[in-house]
Amino acid sequence: MQYANMTTKPDSELDARNFTPRKRAREREARLIATLTHSGRGFYLLVAGLLAVIAVGAYAYYRQLSEGLVVTGMRHYVFWGLYMTNFVFFIGISHAGTLISAILRVTGAGWRTPITRMAEAITVFALLIGAPMILIDMGRPDRVQNVLLYGRIQSAILWDVISITTYITGSLLYLYIPMIPDMAILRDGLPGAARWRKKLYTLLALNWHGAEAQEHALEKAVSIMAVLIIPIAVSVHTVVSWIFGMTLRPGWHSTIFGPYFVVGAIFGGIAALLLAMAFFRRALHLEEYVTVKHFRYLGILFLVMDAIYLYFTFAEYLTSGYTSMHPxxxxxxxxxxxxxxxxxxxxxxxxxxxxxxxxxxxxxxxxxxxxxxxxxxxxxxxxxxxxxxxxxxxxxxxxxxxxxxxxxxxxxxxxxxxxxxxxxxxxxxxxxxxxxxxxxxxxxxxxxxxxxxxxxxxxxxxxxxxxxxxxxxxxxxxxxxxxxPYIPIPPSTPADWAHYLPSGVEWAITAAAFALFILLYVLFSKVFPIVSLWETREPAHVPAPAHPAAGALAPEMGD
Amino acid sequence: MTQQTLGADRPQPTELTAERAEKNGIRPSPLSRRQFLGLAALVGGVGAFSSQALNVVKDSLVSAAAQARRVLPTFTADANSFGKLVGQDGQPLSSPDAAPTPQPAGRHRWVMVIDLARCDGCRMCTEACNTMHKVPEGQEWIRVFKMQDPRTNATYWFPKPCFQCDNSPCTKVCPVSATYKREDGVVLIDQDRCIGCRYCMAACPYSSRFFTWGEPVQTAAERAQAYDVELNTPHRRGVAEKCLFCPSLLRKGELPACAASCPMGAIYAGDELEDIVTNGRGESAKFSQLILDGSGYRYLDELGTKPRVWYLPPRGRQYAPPQPDQGHTGHG
Known part of the structure; x- marks a missing residue:
């Protein structure tokens, strides 16, 4: 594959035809690799700020653990609040990644290469933040093992446990497998790096040396993962919606909820990916990797999801509103x-x-x-x-x-x-x-x-x-x-029971969740190249799709 | 009062209303047992009609439906729960496990009938329940709502315990089998197993489940008691709680605290199998006759939950109807 070509072919052959782009490509890659080991003051300030927010959140959670959920704004009627909101939000964000990158891979969209790694990393970290929100929401987190010991498959919560753990496993693999050649590049191409880096890259490179058999295996693994991950991702947000859909609650008991949530997740996921692209483009000076084209192409996908989401929203509220059923x-x-x-x-x-x-x-x-x-x-x-x-x-x-x-x-x-x-x-x-x-x-x-x-x-x-x-x-x-609820809340009910106002503890934990998400993501970009090195080495405008039929679907629009 | 006449079809936001006039005695209450017996008869007739091809198809569908109802019990509880388990149709299944709590002596199916014509909203049931179970602060396992139907101007009091539904949505969604349906009809919660996810609270359309948000106030002696799943004591933080029908009292032939304390005799409790219910004044009645004569109904029965609490509509109220809420009255 291209990795081998890049390293074995004498540069002169390519340079004759393509001197300037090749040189520029090498330079931009060198600059990207340099961001792994060189951090500006902005990085340290950001990390310090995030750690401060996380520390406050950790204290808030300590208070919640010692005093109970009474420190939250949740009460008898509104017994789910910010934590569940964050749970659904982060699980939604997780669709950024894997699903979008998988769809782009399967359709052979050549322009995807600089943004797939960012997308896949969002998935992993969003899941790592989103799934524990349920633990934080639990009254008895000390009994979480009961879910494994006495788990009832009839409960939608079990569906979520199964689906989300599958998704975490799958997206970790899906993040890691296409990263193996990059690990080899860093193993060989960072002579002055710290020892832990050397060890880590050597370990993760799995003795990759660009042999044809290795490339074949990699290509096969990525193709299989890209196809497998799509139904898993769809299932994840479907069962998240079914936590609500399977109850007799107004506004939740809706047949549209599965697809509605899936569309919302992809929609929100693209938004998160665009934010990440803009952030890294600026912070790591990736202007040569992430271009206007990427924002425009992804923006069109974003627009389509926006339209579908608006349609679903309209359909959902019109159907329930037209008949005015109580409640x-x-x-x-x-x-x-x-x-x-x-x-x-x-x-x-x-x-x-x-x-x-x-x-x-x-x-x-x-x-x-x-x-x-x-x-x-x-x-x-x-x-x-x-x-x-x-x-x-x-x-x-x-x-x-x-x-x-x-x-x-x-x-x-x-x-x-x-x-x-x-x-x-x-x-x-x-x-x-x-x-x-x-x-x-x-x-x-x-x-x-x-x-x-x-x-x-x-x-x-x-x-x-x-x-x-x-x-x-x-x-x-x-x-x-x-x-x-079905039986209206009596007017004599205390205000803090009838209505929900999140407490400081909940806000602190929410802020910490976002901070931890950003921190994990930023630290990831300091250990692993946030843009796939080996995939961006092949010129983006000459895609070499593994399956020509799939490649024909590539949305290669003109600039 | 003018507010109500103006209110025509739309409930005022400050009023507690229940737009369920059709429930109030218009529709006869469907009896799950009768339905089941009817269905069983249908299934039994499959052989007789088998010569007619069309009927064979139809009946096999019916029998499949009955079959499906029989294999569904995993929805109400599972092998890890203790106590005897029942299927969706209320029929008992064999107990899969050794039961940690003693089985009720004899066969019972606890049931409650609340006569809305008698309830004057004194809330003594709530207080008796709170005292007996030492219900954590803020919870009311039996709660008295002030109900109003704008179409008929009916205002009445509505005591609401847990309905111990036969098709209980709460037990369906529990991820760890902490809550389950027992053969005697009650829905219990194993608070040693509950993880506090509150999914059961989301599932219950009657808002009958509560959650102990903070550390419950209890004496050291209370705290030291052995856990009783039929009382939910001692209370613990971070788990679901609710009305349990006081099955330990019923088994001894005593009334639950709420029924015993009601000076109006509005709350009847008893055994559906024995077909007898009794109220706090010591008046007994045939359960089937009571709900037949009184046009008994089950609240929000159309949700398919099959509650075990029947209501008699507030016809011929034995008290002055409560004033409609203006947004600042006492307890609803």
Whole structure:
């Protein structure tokens, strides 16, 4: 395979035809390898910051272990909260990787090579963070062995245990196998490296020396894993949704939940992958590996998933809303017009629709030539947009203050704390939040030329919006349903029982989970090359698909 | 009151309502045993109709359905649970394991009937239960709701224990068989096994399960007692709890704490097999006759859970109907 060619063929043969690209490729690879051993101040600052967040989270968990789940905001009615939200979110993120990279591999998309490793690493770390969220949520984590000792296959939780452990195993293999040639490259190509690195790379390289038999075996293993991992990934998020789907709860007991969650997971997964691409591109200066093309291609896949997800969302809520069945109608009311309206519509408009517009920009509008974009368009227009947005917020502030004074203003900023007393909820319409919400499309319109000029930044911002929205979506699946049981919660119920407000402990653990995820990911990029070395050595525009038939499906679009 | 007339079809958000008028005596309560017997008769008739090809197909489907019902019991409990286990149709299965707790003497199938016409919402049942089981703070294993049906203006009190469903959703979802259905009809929780995942709470549509979030307040003596699965004592942190029907009292011929304490005699408890139920005033009635005469129904029966608690609709209430909630009343 190409690995052998690269090392055995004299450079002169290639250089005659292709001198500059070859040299540049070698240089970019050298720069990438250098990031493994050389870290800037930013890296240490980041790690220190993440460790601090994790330390706070660890203390919070210690408190939870010693005092019990009473330190959380969860109570009789809302007995699942942030931990379950994080669980579903991280398991969703895990689809970034393996599924997307597997699909791209199976379809022989040649442009995938610089981003597959990033994607596969996300999967492994997201699973390592997501699965233990259930342990953190458990009242008796000391009895977790009971799941193995007395496990009942009839329980959807067991389905999750089986599916997720299979997925972790599979995605670890799927991350590792294509990394073997890279391990050999690092084993041989890092003369001055620390001893532990040498040992690690030698061990993980499995005596790889690029022999034809080895290449054949590798190719076969990767192909098999790529096909196997797809149904496993689909099963994982299906059974996660079935934890909810198998109950008699409004908003959960839905036949659409399996595919809905799978689509949501792929959607959120692509968002996470785009964020990782943008981060590493900047942090490790991978501009020559991760290009506009990657953001654009993945952005189109992202847009498609966005459209499918919106469709599912529409289908789900229309079906349950049209008939107004009790208590489905109450859950829907809480989302559409009630307690969670701002969150819900914010999620739909800013989290799903707006990114859709942002991602479809390159489909309709070609980037304007820089020369024609004048000062007015690039500077004055955004300034104008910010001005209008500020006016909107100011208007929101005024209308929030006017009806009921300062109390309503506070209420509009934090409706969740106030709505607990239902009598007040009616007159404290969150004007300000709506105003803030409307600034987003305004800013969007005024920043159009900016976005056209910066496709990578635009795609990244869209991905960030979607990531937040997908987290909120999981929260909105869990909490409003629990707040609207079949037997309505009596008005005399204490507010902290009837409604859920996550406690500091829960937020600290949540923040720590995110920090640990980023930390693991960043550390991984310091030990293993975050871009596949051997796969990017072959020119991306001359793909050599193992199976020509599959290769024909490759979405090789023109730039 | 005007609020209700205006409210027409839509419940006011501050009111506790149950839009289930069709339940209130309009539909006769389906008896699972009768259904089963009918089905068994159908299955038995398979041979008689076998000459007709169409009927053969139809009946074999019916018998397959009956078969399926018989092999389903793993949904309610499994080999690792103790006590005798029952299938989805309520029929007992042979006990797979040696049982750590003594089997109830004789055959029983505990059942409860709550006469809503008698309950005046005094909450003595809740207090008696809390006292007897030393229920952890914040939990009410039997909870009295104020119900209102906007279409009929009916306001009434609704005491809700655990319904001990025959097709219990909670036992289906337990990942470790910590909660299970026993032959005498009750759904128990082995709190030495429960991992505290709260999936059973999610599965229960009646919000009848509770969770001990913090360390329960107990004396050292209480804490030192041997664990009793029929009482859920001593309480422990991080596990599910709920009403258990006081099977140890019923077995001795005594009423559960809630039924015994009810001054109105609204709560009847007894044995479905003996066909007799008794209330706190010492009044006994034939169970089948009581629910037949009183148009007994089971709450949210359409969810398919087959509760073991029957309600008699609040017809001819023996107390002043409670005022509709304005959002700040006492306990609901």
């Amino acid at each position: 489905e109608a109450e859950v829907l009311g809480a989302l559409m017009t009630g307690r969670y309206a701002v969150t819900f519509w914010g999620m739909v408009l800013v989290g799903f629709l707006l990114p859709g517009f942002m991602l479809s920009l390159p489909l309709f509008i070609k980037p304007a030539p820089q020369a024609k974009v004048g000062w007015v368009t690039m500077r004055l227009r955004p300034a104008l947009g910010i001005g209008v947005a500020l006016l909107l917020v100011a208007g929101g502030l005024v209308s929030a203050i006017q009806p009921a004074g300062v109390g309503a203003l506070i209420a509009s900023v934090q409706p969740t704390t106030v709505a607990a007393t239902s009598a007040q909820a009616a007159d404290s319409t969150p004007y300000l939040q709506w105003a803030v919400l409307f600034t987003v499309p305004v800013l969007f319109m005024f920043f159009l030329p900016e976005m056209r000029a910066h496709p990578i930044a635009t795609t990244t911002i869209a991905a960030a919006l979607v990531t937040v929205a997908m987290w909120l979506k999981r929260y909105l699946i869990i909490v409003p349903t629990l707040e609207n």
